Amino acid sequence: MRLPRSxxxxxxxxxxxxxxDFRIEDVWSYRTPGAGPDDFPVMLAALQAARGPQSQSLPTRVLFAIRWKLGALLGWDDPAAGLGTRVPSLRDRLPQDLRDTVRPTDGPGLPLTPVYRTDTECVAExxxxxxxxxxxLGWVALPGGRHELRMAVLVKCNGRLGRLYMAVIAPFRHYVVYPGMTRQFERAWRDRAVPSTG
Structure with missing residues (x-):
């Protein structure tokens, strides 16, 4: 479900x-029935186990395939335009206590680079x-002792091209990608490995 920036x-x-200096573009919530206050690592492990393009909906896979093809044709994804070249990584801003909290494989299964992780939040870029x-990704306490996963997407646009890009993809994000991610993330929680009590 889409939520306000607040x-x-x-x-x-x-x-x-x-x-x-990043703008909040979208905030989304995902239902995690039965989740408790300490289950954020369980949720991340479930997402890690469910990673991969086959877990995404067909429309989402098609959109991403088109996006990567356009990026290749137009040079959007050249290494010279990425982290550590066009822009410094957010990791360069981290305080010492967050610098060693992730490894390259700790991400949520998307083409993103992990930045940091705590007991209740993680960031990739x-x-x-x-x-x-x-x-x-953050773990939020709700009334009645419930907890849910929330995702916020924050963006710093690269000039007019970036602003135009974000405007063009907005309907695809809101009506295809995020609903597909909702199904994927909520399914990952339902299908998570639950330790045996026997």
Whole structure:
């Protein structure tokens, strides 16, 4: 379900300390029935286990295939336009206590580079010729002792090209990609490996 930006900004996330120059584009919530306060690592492990293009919906796979083909044709994804070249990684801004919290394989199964992880949030990033983007996953306590996963997408556009790109892809994000991710993420939670109590 899509949420207002305030659903992200009012949470006490560490990301607020060093991503003030990124715009919050989207905030989305995912149902995790039965989740408790300490289940964020369980959710991340479920996402890791369900990673891969085969877990995405067919429309999402088609859109991403088109996007990567366009990126190759137009040079959007050249290494010179990425992290550490066109833009510095967000990792360069991290305080010492967050610097060694992730490995390259700790990401959520998307073409993103992990930045940091805590007990209740993790961040991964991507940069190309259009944008420098962050995906923030956070674990939120709800009334009645329930907990759910939330995702925020934060973006710093690369000039007019980046702003145009974000405007063009907005309907695809909202009506194809994010609903597909909702099904994928919620299925990952339902199908997670539950330790045996026997």
């Amino acid at each position: 659903a992200h900004t009012r949470q006490p996330w560490r990301i607020h300390e060093f991503a003030q 991507i940069a190309n010729r259009t944008v420098h983007g962050l995906m923030h």
